[in-house]
Amino acid sequence: MHKCRIAVYDRDEETLKFLRGFFRGREEYSAAYFRDIPALQAGLKNNPRCAIIAGTGDGCLDELSSSAREFPVVAMVEKDLTKGLSQVMRHNLEFYLMAPFHKDDLDYKLKVLRNRRNFSEGLCSKVKDLEAIVELAYLMSSTLDPDEVLDFMVKRISSALDVSRCFIIGLTHGEKRYARVVSTFETPELKEFRLDLKKYPEIRRAHRLGKPVIVKDALKDPLMKPVSGLMKTLDIKAIMVIPIVYRDEVIGSLFLRTTRKSRPFTEREIKFCREIARAAINPLYNAFLFERLVKEKTRLERLSITDYLTGAYNIRYLYHRLEDEFQRARRYGNPLGCIMFDLDHFKKINDNFGHKAGDMVLREFAQIIKRQVRKTDVFARYGGEEFVLLLTHTPIKGAVTEAGRLRDLIGTHRFRALDEKTGVTVSMGISAFPDPRVAEADVLITLADDALFKAKNRGRDQIVLA
Numbered sequence: 001m002h003k004c005r006i007a008v009y010d011r012d013e014e015t016l017k018f019l020r021g022f023f024r025g026r027e028e029y030s031a032a033y034f035r036d037i038p039a040l041q042a043g044l045k046n047n048p049r050c051a052i053i054a055g056t057g058d059g060c061l062d063e064l065s066s067s068a069r070e071f072p073v074v075a076m077v078e079k080d081l082t083k084g085l086s087q088v089m090r091h092n093l094e095f096y097l098m099a100p101f102h103k104d105d106l107d108y109k110l111k112v113l114r115n116r117r118n119f120s121e122g123l124c125s126k127v128k129d130l131e132a133i134v135e136l137a138y139l140m141s142s143t144l145d146p147d148e149v150l151d152f153m154v155k156r157i158s159s160a161l162d163v164s165r166c167f168i169i170g171l172t173h174g175e176k177r178y179a180r181v182v183s184t185f186e187t188p189e190l191k192e193f194r195l196d197l198k199k200y201p202e203i204r205r206a207h208r209l210g211k212p213v214i215v216k217d218a219l220k221d222p223l224m225k226p227v228s229g230l231m232k233t234l235d236i237k238a239i240m241v242i243p244i245v246y247r248d249e250v251i252g253s254l255f256l257r258t259t260r261k262s263r264p265f266t267e268r269e270i271k272f273c274r275e276i277a278r279a280a281i282n283p284l285y286n287a288f289l290f291e292r293l294v295k296e297k298t299r300l301e302r303l304s305i306t307d308y309l310t311g312a313y314n315i316r317y318l319y320h321r322l323e324d325e326f327q328r329a330r331r332y333g334n335p336l337g338c339i340m341f342d343l344d345h346f347k348k349i350n351d352n353f354g355h356k357a358g359d360m361v362l363r364e365f366a367q368i369i370k371r372q373v374r375k376t377d378v379f380a381r382y383g384g385e386e387f388v389l390l391l392t393h394t395p396i397k398g399a400v401t402e403a404g405r406l407r408d409l410i411g412t413h414r415f416r417a418l419d420e421k422t423g424v425t426v427s428m429g430i431s432a433f434p435d436p437r438v439a440e441a442d443v444l445i446t447l448a449d450d451a452l453f454k455a456k457n458r459g460r461d462q463i464v465l466a
Contacts, residue, residue, distance in 0.1 A: 004114055005463055007071070008188055009040050009064070010055035018101050019053065029110070032060045036374050037063055042308035044071070045149070051095075051113055056084035061091065065351060072262040073114050076101065081383075089319055094304055104409050108308050116300055153276055157256070158185040162257045164236075168244075169195060170252040171207070179203070182252065199227055206241040207250045212274060212463055215239040216264040238264045253277075307381040309359055310366035319442070320379035325392055326441035335392035336433040337399030338447040339406075341369075344425045346385040346459040353418060360417035361424060368413060372406060386452075388445065396432035396465065403428045403463050411461070426459035427452060435466075 006029055008019055013421040016033065023031040034040040034046075043049075045339050050073050054061040055076040064073065077084030077094035088096045095109045158166045167190070170182040181193045197204050201223055206213040215221045216238055218231040242254040252278045258265070305317035313321075343365065350358040362385060368390065373379050378390040391399055410426050418424070429451030431444050438444055445466035455462040
């Protein structure tokens with residue numbers, strides 16, 4: 001198993017205790033712990049990491065150098081959550097945890113990070129492959145010279161793969177003993193050279209079956225035993241033969257070899273070569289591949305702005321949209337409302353029904369609110385059982401009306417994870433722009449938070465205006 005190496009840069013003992021407990025016994029990760037910048041820099045230089053976990057409590061996050069920023073960072077927001085979140089926003093971090101920490105939360109974020117990293121690397125390779133195929137299709141439509149197309153194919157493959165030989169060979173109709181080199185990139189003088197197929201059992205099998213033949217080790221594969229002595233002399237490691245089929249007839253093949261110093265062909269390389277060989281007859285498949293990559297990229301972008309538990313937007317996206325909407329409201333004189341929610345006595349739900357039931361309540365609550373708000377509004381999880389709703393083009397009176405409607409809706413709803421006698425109520429704090437106190441975007445959140453605090457002190461299930 002390929003381990004994901006993690007660098008931990010934190011000096012908070014409680015956080016370190018949590019992280020050591022998390023990584024203990026997990027074979028998919030290899031964690032190294034650092035307490036000062038020189039040691040961290042040396043560790044990153046000698047062994048590049050999949051990610052860095054940095055704490056906010058002792059300023060470790062702020063100490064990270066630009067070189068460390070090349071790696072994805074997961075922030076551990078400890079002690080002062082307000083200052084910690086401020087650091088997260090200032091450094092524009094996507095991945096973070098807030099104390100008290102939970103192993104499932106960290107596990108999820110690291111999995112998303114690993115999947116995105118693997119996808120990004122795979123996406124880059126696939127996009128490069130697709131670019132070559134698209135470029136080939138364009139060339140085929142713009143030239144009447146088949147040699148130019150074939151030369152482009154072997155040139156593209158030779159530049160993308162570490163091969164010692166790359167040929168396209170052609171078969172004369174009815175000829176089984178010999179084939180000729182139609183195109184080659186590394187050794188142009190071999191063009192039109194005749195190959196005696198008795199010396200190439202791999203080519204003969206590919207032509208007979210009409211299917212690709214992949215030899216991972218030419219000295220060990222039983223297929224190559226009749227020419228094993230020649231393989232040793234030529235220092236050949238791996239071989240790939242992709243037959244080129246036109247109307248059920250093999251008219252040639254794509255033939256590649258690597259030296260003993262090289263590794264076997266990867267699945268991506270095999271697929272790339274098959275697509276190159278089929279590019280002339282398979283343009284629709286290439287278009288489908290590109291569309292699938294775009295959809296997968298869109299899905300990952302959606303994950304990056306969404307809270308994993310509730311499906312609401314996350315706090316990072318909230319602050320991004322808050323700044324945009326506030327600047328727009330100030331520029332055009334539009335009102336902007338803000339409601340902060342807090343589920344009342346949520347700790348009792350966890351204590352009486354379990355944390356799994358609590359998670360289900362949070363998820364169901366978020367789905368209810370999401371179904372009620374407009375597409376232009378922004379509903380986000382602020383942390384724990386707190387949520388924020390930005391209401392675009394909504395004055396304070398409209399925000400109060402909307403808050404009352406949502407409070408009544410939640411109060412009468414029966415949550416599936418709870419019994420019939422247990423209901424859920426919410427406390428709400430409301431702020432709005434324009435307001436002489438709101439000179440900056442985040443003040444809108446601060447005022448709503450202050451009002452929410454008063455609502456809870458007044459007995460909960462209350463709506464309080466800032």
